[in-house]
Amino acid sequence: MNPYSCTLYNCKSLNKLKSYLNIEDDKYFKSLNANLSANPFKFFRKFEKNERELFRCNKRITQIHQRFIKLFKIEESEYLKSGIKKESHITNALAHKDSNFFLLVDIKGFYPSTTKAKIKKQLIMTYQQSSNVAEFISNAVTVPQEKANNKRALVTGSVLSQYFAYVINKKMFDELYKLSKHNDVIFTVYVDDISFSSKKVLTYKFHQQVYNIIKKYGYTVHNGKVYRGKINNKSKITGVQITKYGFRLLTKHKDKIKELKNKIDIKSKRSLLGMLNYAIQVNPKYRRYKNLFKNYEELN
Incomplete structure (x- = not known):
């Protein structure tokens, strides 16, 4: 063919x-x-x-x-x-x-x-x-x-x-x-x-x-x-850090989540929701933040 x-x-x-x-x-x-x-x-x-x-x-x-x-x-x-x-x-x-x-x-x-x-x-x-x-x-x-x-x-x-x-x-x-x-x-x-x-x-x-x-x-x-x-710390593929222990978020993504968690405006909350959905795909441990979603049901 x-x-x-x-x-x-x-x-x-x-x-x-x-x-x-x-x-x-x-x-x-x-x-x-x-x-x-x-x-x-x-x-x-x-x-x-x-x-x-x-x-x-x-x-x-x-x-x-x-x-x-x-x-x-x-x-x-x-x-x-x-x-x-x-x-x-x-x-x-x-x-x-x-x-x-x-x-x-x-x-x-x-x-x-x-x-x-x-x-x-x-x-x-x-x-x-x-x-x-x-x-x-x-x-x-x-x-x-x-x-x-x-x-x-x-x-x-x-x-x-x-x-x-x-x-x-x-x-x-x-x-x-x-x-x-x-x-x-x-x-x-x-x-x-x-x-x-x-x-x-x-x-x-x-x-x-x-x-x-x-x-x-x-x-x-x-x-x-x-x-x-x-x-090692340079083995990053399309925004994902690959380690011998599995996938990890890039530092810039971790920092962004920390920054957004402290903001209360709707735009920031929506951004945080998107970042957390992405983070869970990369590393399931971020499911521990699932309780945050309950407060943001109105954003979906």
Whole structure:
């Protein structure tokens, strides 16, 4: 089976794409195509959050993105832990719970580095689309970003973002998965967090092979966020501290819970409720705070 097979695989016609998008009006489709190319900010509105460049998508583009998720439904690999049902940053960490050695890699500026040019190339080369179909789709999922030197790159903040990052980079992730399988290493992907683990030492050679694959696909490893070594206080996977005694909350999460416990306003109580629900998933000992929930029933 072709691992890249989906409804839009080998789509060569804009008319066919229009039909797949359930658009009947030719004039509207032509206008949409022109605006996606020339006026992306008609569909995406920028806002900042924790210094990240995020975008709010309007109703029209959100509907198209929701449709793309269905049309690009491809074979999901066991290593994928983001953008799909029943998987999360918790299940991502769980995959590595019995390991003793780790290689934790972060791709620098992952979304800004997933440029329109890369997306269009993969749509043509991997998904066998015509140039005009790939142009429409790549315009529909990208927006100019400062962190991409004002080039168009995969939009952040869309319902599509996490899953489409996998669709476009599946070849790279599949190559990393094949390398891991060959070396009897556990491999998972959660957006731009790439995690490898094993009961055996992960060698520098393996590290370099991983680095070379990522570099081959035009991405840069964030050297300041790489960890290769045994289980210790640096073995953190998607916000979860992995220890030889099991999962533990990160210090920043513990401190946040302590801070919120002393506040009485409704917003803080709701934040505490969310933090405790998360903490229980990481470490069941936080169930001892269950009595706090009884006082917050009105917040649900």
